[in-house]
Amino acid sequence: MNLPSVLLIWFLFLVYQQVNATSTMDSLLYDAVHNNLDHIIELKQLIEKHVNENIEFQRKLMDNSHESIELKAKDQQIELLTKLNEDLRNNIAKMNDFQNYTINKQKIETENAIKYHDDLKSQIQQLQKNEENYKKRLKQKSKSQSAIEENLNREIEKLKIEVSSLKNKLQESQTQSANKTKILENNFLQLNQTVKNVIESKENITKTVCKDLLWKTHAIQIIGIDHFNTLCNGDIEEACWIAIYSRFDDSLDFNRTWSDYCNGFGNIRKEFFIGLEKLYRITNSQTYELYVKIGYFNESYGFASYDHFKIGDENTKYELQSLGEFTGTASEVMNYHLHPKFSTFDEDNDLATDINCAAKYGAWWHNDCGEFQINGKWYYTQVKSVQMFIRPECQNY
Incomplete structure (x- = not known):
């Protein structure tokens, strides 16, 4: 190579x-x-x-x-x-x-x-x-547009309903207008009747005074309840007293329900109680005095008088709201029970915390199972008889 x-x-x-x-x-x-x-x-x-x-x-x-x-x-x-x-x-x-x-x-x-x-x-x-942003905005826009359409549809439906309602009201108004004169006339007649009723009620209230009615029944009419009969007592000084309570021979059972004490019970010529509702209506129509006559087993008597007696309505449980000034020969025991609510064995409204005073001592305005026990068992009481009367204060009759 x-x-x-x-x-x-x-x-x-x-x-x-x-x-x-x-x-x-x-x-x-x-x-x-x-x-x-x-x-x-x-x-x-x-x-x-x-x-x-x-x-x-x-x-x-x-x-x-x-x-x-x-x-x-x-x-x-x-x-x-x-x-x-x-x-x-x-x-x-x-x-x-x-x-x-x-x-x-x-x-x-x-x-x-x-x-x-x-x-x-x-x-x-x-x-x-x-x-993605465009899709989101488009979706939001679609939702917003749908919401606007729904709101518009709802508003349209509301307007349709309002228009229909206005049409109905217009028809009703036309119908009412046709009867307007008659309605006004009826209202005027009713107003006149109401005025008459008020005047009559006022006259009936003034007739609650038992002046010159000695031991006779007397019809009383108070606004809010039907008229009822009561007994006038002329034996007490200055007369004019309306009997509201009487117990003297134990012929009537006073251990009764709340309903009985609200409505009243007994015979006005024997043993009876007028009723808390009637007593509330009467004592709130004007100023009333209270007179309590007490008979003892030794055949003696005592009395207690109060110049402004008043109780509340059922909403207050018929609270003992006022007694006024005391005069009398009996012991003053009512003021101890001032302001408590009324109690019965089936409606415990007393101030005692461990006992129902009404179940043991009888119905009353119990404070703390006090001394006044006139509605209990007869053999437990300290008195032989109790009668209670009310009347408008002296300057009102």
């Missing part, structure tokens, strides 16, 4: 290494290497041509001096190899420059492509966000 062939193989090996080192380059780098290989092939052909010429030249100079031919041939080979080596270096330098340029260009293009890809990705994400 001669020297040109060795150099050619060496050059091809270098080119092969360069091709392998840049095998990952793109198609542009591959084309450049391919063009250089074409150039090298041309160089190879040129070298082969010179080799053939050299062989021909050697054949022609066979007759000349062997040493002179070898020297000339070597000089030519050295010159040719020097030229080839220089061309090879230039080509390699060009290839390196082109490779560096291509790599830098590819790097820049890759960076630009990555940046462009990132920009596109960012734009796509922004577009997706904008799309």
Whole structure:
């Protein structure tokens, strides 16, 4: 193997290494290497041509001096190899420059492509966000529009109902207007009747006074309840007293319910109680005095008089609201029971915390199971008889 062939193989090996080192380059780098290989092939052909010429030249100079031919041939080979080596270096330098340029260009293009890809990705994400926001706004707008339509429909229905109602009211008003004169006349007649009733009630109230009625029944009419009969007593000083309570022979059971004491019970000519509701109505119509006559077992009597007797209504449990000033020969025990509510065995309104005073001592305005026990068991009482009367205070009759 001669020297040109060795150099050619060496050059091809270098080119092969360069091709392998840049095998990952793109198609542009591959084309450049391919063009250089074409150039090298041309160089190879040129070298082969010179080799053939050299062989021909050697054949022609066979007759000349062997040493002179070898020297000339070597000089030519050295010159040719020097030229080839220089061309090879230039080509390699060009290839390196082109490779560096291509790599830098590819790097820049890759960076630009990555940046462009990132920009596109960012734009796509922004577009997706904008799309979501638009969908949300569109959905909200749809909901809002639906709500507005529903509100409008409700308002329309309300207006229809109001219009219908106004039509009905207009018809009713027309009907009422047609009867207005008659209604006014009826109201006027009712008003006149009410005035008459008030006047009659006032006259009936004044008739509650038992003046000049000695032991006779007397009809009393108070506003709010039906008229009722009571007994007038003329034996007491100055007369005019209305009997409200009488107990003297234990012929009547006074251990009664709340309802009995509210409505009253008994016979007004025997033992009886007028009733808390009637007593409330009477004592609230004007100022009344209270007279209590007490009979003892030793056949003696005592009395207790109060100048302003008044009780409350059922809402207050018929509270003993007022007694006024006391005069009399009996012991004063009523003021101890002032302001408590009325109690019965089935309606415990007393102030005692551990006992129902009415269940043990009888119905009364119990404070704390006090001393006045006229409605208890007859054999437990300290008196033989008790009668109670009321009348309007002296200046009112």
